[in-house]
Amino acid sequence: MTFGPSGSAQGASVGPPFAGTAVGSCAESAFRRARVPPFTGSPVTVGKTFFIR
Numbered sequence: 001m002t003f004g005p006s007g008s009a010q011g012a013s014v015g016p017p018f019a020g021t022a023v024g025s026c027a028e029s030a031f032r033r034a035r036v037p038p039f040t041g042s043p044v045t046v047g048k049t050f051f052i053r
Contacts, residue, residue: 001031
């Protein structure tokens with residue numbers, strides 16, 4: 001995920017095995033709704049590993 005200084009998500013991507021699938025698209029959509037407190041500086045990219053059973 002990449003967050004802009006406004007705190008809004010600027011982008012999100014899901015890797016294998018869900019990249020390009022309906023499940024991956026759903027997860028990306030949910031992640032793009034995430035917000036953090038506003039900050040100064042350049043956009044920040046963060047990663048997170050999670051598992052879907």
